Amino acid sequence: MVSPREQTVRSYLHRWAETAGAQLLVVDPGTDDCGLSDGMAGRGVHVTWVPTTVEGLIAYGRLDPQAVVVSPAAPGVPATEFVTAIRGHGSPYVVAALEPQHAADVGRMMLAGASAVVERPYSPDHLWQLLVHSSRSLEQHARVSVGPIELDAAAYRVRIDGERIADLPLKEFELLRALLLRAPGIVSDAELRDALWGSDERRPSGSTIAMHVTRLRRRLGDAGDVRRIRGRGYSLSV
Template identity: 70%
Template sequence: MSTQSPRASFSGSVTRQQTVRAYLHRWAETAGAQLLVVDPMGDDGALSEAMAGRGVHVTWVTSTIDGLVEFGRTDPHAVLLAPDAPGIAPAEFVGAIRRHGSPYVIAGAVDPSGAESREVGALILAGASAVVLRPYAAPHLWELLSHAPRSLAEHARLEVGPIVLDATAYSVRVHGERIADLPLKEFELLRALMLRAPGVVSDDELRDALWGTASSRPGGNTIAMHVTRLRSRLHGAAVVRRIRGRGYSLTPDPD
């Protein structure tokens, strides 16, 4: 009979949730779509966390000057711009970034039909494709981003053969059946292998995916243990091979 107290159980649940959130942020930053938000109201973290779960990394700056710097650094899939952002005029900012590509630009507004209508109209004329209300709601923003020329959904959903991994739902399905209670490390391992499939993922890259940049990272035997467990969960739907001296690869079972 378990003697674990409700408090200990709750603490463990909170720790797991925090670990999953940290993982999703790391995933979105390294392999996800990039969204640049230029808005002086600042980020309280809620939007960044919600979008990370959808495979989108949010870079938030408060001026168009900083926006130009981050645009060049991140090459974002989409740009969300508030019409009251300080620096160069927002419409001029849109014109400047569109001269260096065709990002999907969304104008943010408190009331686009009211006092801000002229500023929002100027952004539309400059090249903005949509308008979203502030404060930003992740589901509405995701719906708009789904229509961007550069697909964002692919960063939340991966599919290799019969295996479908969805970061938004934190789920893995094999032949349509969900793998229940998949541990976080095995989820991270599968995601890393699927991103590169059928290519090889090195041991160092797997350590980065599973343990980040922590100084005390385990060796190859621990990775091999997680690979063995993952193989059994996939029930032969894919082959996870050890490539000696290089790393691991995942390929769908041809049968």
């Protein structure tokens, strides 16, 4: 049974990956019953799953994903034509999904421009190993650093000058991540509410954000300065 904290962290990771992470497009008529979306969210990768190659072409144009997994069983235009089309409009890392009955199709997909093969049902760990060695490696999207501060969303870890600090409460972790991504720019109060509470209509006031900022300042010490820019938001400088 999944604990409430684990559910909260999982929800955060999905939101973080969708807004700031890498994009992985999966074109497959099946369903994500292998936990691929959860497994990739923890590594800073957002998975968009579509059942047909026609929807895949639309999603590809919208997302410009770093990597695309394609099943030869996906209906619509043939998978080989799909691979040729997307390779002609960018440089995604294309992975062909392998099932015994489609082995010949996978071979044709490799000739059309696919770079690797992964077996179905998908294993998040196996697919991750393929993707981090691709020409558009996804690994860096799980980490963000500014000066001496490094945040790793996959490991739920913060280091200062290379030393891991005590685990931050979830809201402070989200707050730090949002500030690091924009540093030294300003993150507005509205953007911080989106990052910390999503679209919940009961999102708290600015005083609650200020409380979390005060706590985060104490944890960072001299490593970073979180400043309030009146009427605009907060910024982090090191």
